[in-house]
Amino acid sequence: MSDDIPLRVAASFHMSKIYINPSELESYVLYELQILLHQQSKSVSDFGLPKIPQHLLDDLQNRLIMEEKNFDREALIAEKLILESKMNDKQQMIYNMVISSNSSKKQELIFVYGHGGTGKTFLWKAITTALRAEGKIVLAVASSGIASLLLSFDQTAYSRFKIPLDLTDESMCNIKKQTNMASLLKKTEMIIWDEVPMNDRKCLEALDRTLRDIYDILEVPFGGLTFVLGGDFRQTLPLKKGCGKQKENVANFAEWLLQIGNGSVGIPDKSDLHNVSWIEIPEKFCIQHTKESLQQLISFIYDEELLRNPDAMKLQQQAIICPKNETVDIINNMIMRKKEGQQKTYTSCDSATPYSNDGGQTELLYPTEYLNCQNFPGLPPHELSLKIGVPIILLRNLNVAGGLCNGTRMIVTQLLSNLIEGEIIT
Structure with a gap:
């Protein structure tokens, strides 16, 4: 033996x-x-x-700890050197501050502020690579599923820290002291939280109370654990260089949005001088209100060639953003009419769930016809019409680790009776 x-x-x-x-x-x-x-x-x-x-x-x-230690350190050391060589001065300054605080075992609470395209995700990757190369545990989370995909082996904040959906001023995360998750947090060197301004302050407060309880250090924020937060309170889209003839207009529009975010544009409202302002949208940024205006916008973003031969690389750079669901439905219907091919319509199965024994009353108050005409945010309409080759967006998390999360964009490749098949393009 x-x-x-x-x-x-x-x-x-x-x-x-x-x-x-x-x-x-x-x-x-x-x-x-x-x-x-x-x-x-x-x-x-x-x-x-x-x-x-x-x-x-x-x-x-502890499976959770083993997952966070299961990295090839030699490969991480090589990657660390490459990432360090690509940093700009500001990234290097923040990077040195974070690594130094970890080496000295000193708690730091850092917020990295910058709009999209300024290199925050690159900085998170450099920090996590450096710490994991030393065999240390660092948890990187994001507020949205799409952002979490940019942080390898990580999750959304709600998923990772089991933050309750119904938050109060006394809420704590659903993590007990004698669990694997609590043991993981005790061995964690640092937490990086991207896009944190998108979350309610109660999320951070719930995690703060939980960490103080797990570490048994009630007087120190987050139990003494170093936190690196990042995001942009303005939440504007990044400017992509080399966009063609419209580059100058896009640059001017992006600059105008940044000015709104900085509070340098607008006339304060008398009812609330500090929080409310009236902003006049320049005429050059508006679509003229004509019968053909929406059609012209759609043709500019999704031309006939792109709709005829959908290309994942091109569709990654094309999108129409609307503030209202009714506008989304109108534009979707217009695109569907332009797209060639056979259309397939899926209908919802709506019903009201009765409480106790009031089934008859519930059915009387909420008939199927009434439920079918409701259009709720974050849910598809009662009648969902699609064609093969049209771009779609996933509304609900299905498999974050596999890339299927809120906001995932896809191209429809097959339409079956009870299945919609799509190719991920983002």
């Missing part, structure tokens, strides 16, 4: 592909050996081998 066990342990490591710190290799081997011996009602101590340290045994049995 003694000759057979090492071969089985080696095979186990080969299949699991776990990247092991050389200083802890002996303990990992002992752990694998302990599992094999346990099947024969034996222990490593029966063969005169040392016991596995309890703290390491706890880590090995």
Whole structure:
């Protein structure tokens, strides 16, 4: 048996592909050996081998911790050097501040402010790569599913920290002290939270109370854990260089939006001088109100060639943003009429759920015809008409790790009776 066990342990490591710190290799081997011996009602101590340290045994049995340690450190070190060489001065300054605070074990609460395209995601990647290369745990989350996809191996803040949906001033995250998640947080060196202005302040406050409780440090924010927050209170779209003839107009529009975000445009309202302003939209940024105005806008964004031969790379750069659902429906219908091909319509199955025994009354008050005519934000209409090749957007998270989350854009590739198939383009 003694000759057979090492071969089985080696095979186990080969299949699991776990990247092991050389200083802890002996303990990992002992752990694998302990599992094999346990099947024969034996222990490593029966063969005169040392016991596995309890703290390491706890880590090995915690799936969440093992996931956060399962990185190829040699590859991360090489990537770290590449990322450091590409930083600009401001990114380097913030990077040095974060890494220095971690090395000195000093808590820092940092907010990185910048609009889209200023390199915040690149900075998050550089910081996480540097810390993970040292075998440290850093949790990077984002407020939206799309943003979380840019942070490898990470999730949305709600998913990662189990933040309640119905928040109050006393809310705490659904994380108990003696759980794997609590153990993971205790071993975490830093938390990076992107797009944090999109969340209610109660989300951060709930996490603050939870961390103080887990760390048993009530007087220090977040239990003494370093936090790096990022985002843009203006939430404007980035300007893409080289956009063709309309580049100058787009640049002027982007600059005007930034001025609105900075509060330098507009006349303060007398009823609330500090929070409300009246803003006049320049005529050059408006679409003239004519019968053909919407059609001209659609033709400019989605020309006939793009609708005839949809291309994922081109559609990534094309979008029409509307403030009202009714405008979205009008534009969608106009695009559907322009797109060639057979149209398929899917209808919802609406019904009101009664409480207790008032089923008859509920059906009387909310007939199916009434429910069918309702159009709620974040939900498709009662009749959803599609054609193969049209662009669509996913409204609800299905599989964040696989790229299917709120805001994922796709091209319809197949329309079946109970299935819509699409190709991810973002």
